[in-house]
């Protein structure tokens with residue numbers, strides 16, 4: 001066997017082993033429960049999310065987009081209730097922690113349960129390191145958290161309306 005032919009075979013083997021490492025993206029992944037973790041994970045493929053979410057919701061929650069300031073449906077919502085993850089329904093923020101930050105997005109000084117939220121360093125802006133806020137259950141992008149919030153936490157969770165689903169508290173008058 002010539003050296004050239006050996007080199008060819010080595011190259012073929014290298015390429016096929018690379019292919020073997022490509023994850024299966026055929027879309028067969030559905031709801032996955034991990035009973036041993038603190039938060040039950042809710043996993044879907046992009047194809048499945050696209051069937052459930054509007055294009056705008058998909059762009060924001062699954063592709064880390066941002067809605068334009070003052071365009072979302074909840075920045076000016078003052079009703080009592082719970083804000084759920086718009087992807088998986090996890091309880092994320094209570095209206096008790098919502099406040100008027102006038103930044104154009106719904107703002108909260110803390111999550112409903114700290115386990116409901118996941119944090120990730122975001123270096124996508126050239127001169128500003130930000131902390132991304134995600135749903136711990138389904139990894140949906142929610143927004144960012146900043147250090148200019150009110151007491152008692154001093155934090156401002158700046159969240160896209162499109163990432164949230166508001167459920168009004170039931171009136172006790174009836």
Ligand SMILES: [Zn+2]
Nearest residue numbers: 085088135138
């Ligand atoms: Zn979620």
